[in-house]
Amino acid sequence: xxxxxxxxxxxxxxxxxxxxxxxxxxxxxxxxxxxxxxxxxxxxxxxxxxxxxxxxxxxxxxxxxxxxxxxxxxxxxxxxxxxxxxxxxxxxxxxxxxxxxxxxxxxxxxxxxx
Amino acid sequence: xxxxxxxxxxxxxxxxxxxxxxxxxxxxxxxxxxxxxxxxxxxxxxxxxxxxxxxxxxxxxxxxxxxxxxxxxxxxxxxxxxxxxxxxxxxxxxxxxxxxxxxxxxxxxxx
Numbered sequence: 001x002x003x004x005x006x007x008x009x010x011x012x013x014x015x016x017x018x019x020x021x022x023x024x025x026x027x028x029x030x031x032x033x034x035x036x037x038x039x040x041x042x043x044x045x046x047x048x049x050x051x052x053x054x055x056x057x058x059x060x061x062x063x064x065x066x067x068x069x070x071x072x073x074x075x076x077x078x079x080x081x082x083x084x085x086x087x088x089x090x091x092x093x094x095x096x097x098x099x100x101x102x103x104x105x106x107x108x109x110x111x112x113x114x
Numbered sequence: 115x116x117x118x119x120x121x122x123x124x125x126x127x128x129x130x131x132x133x134x135x136x137x138x139x140x141x142x143x144x145x146x147x148x149x150x151x152x153x154x155x156x157x158x159x160x161x162x163x164x165x166x167x168x169x170x171x172x173x174x175x176x177x178x179x180x181x182x183x184x185x186x187x188x189x190x191x192x193x194x195x196x197x198x199x200x201x202x203x204x205x206x207x208x209x210x211x212x213x214x215x216x217x218x219x220x221x222x223x224x225x
Contacts, residue, residue: 045214102148103160107157
């Protein structure tokens with residue numbers, strides 16, 4: 001198995017632009033998580049899905065952030081419009097909801113908003 | 115809301131010494147406690163976990179203990195090596211769904 005796949009690995013964009021981050025979970029996993037990691041705030045859970053349905057989006061910082069999971073093998077996190085304070089590493093993780101709960105993280109997307 | 119506190123935020127030890135990282139959690143329904151290691155520029159990776167029906171678990175140089183009454187759990191690394199240097203995160207979960215992570219402990223192992 002290729003593990004969790006994220007794209008792009010690096011994204012540099014200007015303030016005000018739309019940014020879309022992509023994630024492919026491990027095949028067979030039915031829970032998917034989006035995290036944001038910064039030095040100041042650590043690892044923050046933004047939203048998670050179970051069986052493609054958003055369960056808890058209380059971590060999404062603002063309406064500028066949105067996430068979708070149209071099918072079991074794909075999810076997107078969109079920021080529109082982006083701001084410099086959105087600069088962070090965004091991780092996607094997946095797990096088997098009925099398993100031990102171990103989450104497998106993707107390599108992350110390093111986002112820089114100038 | 116749910117919260118996981120982790121201490122210390124930074125820990126420096128001499129190679130060969132032991133390192134202990136402690137966490138407390140607030141949600142009494144938590145029943146799964148994973149520990150993740152994140153090396154610089156890499157993704158967090160699970161190193162060990164413990165479930166609520168177990169008080170202690172060991173895997174070579176790494177051990178975790180859990181005190182459900184006090185809502186405490188700890189990571190113990192013995193005979194530390196330079197490659198143990200990383201950020202360690204504790205977490206608490208109600209089982210497969212929402213996992214709350216601690217703020218992380220940056221461990222430095224000096225050769």
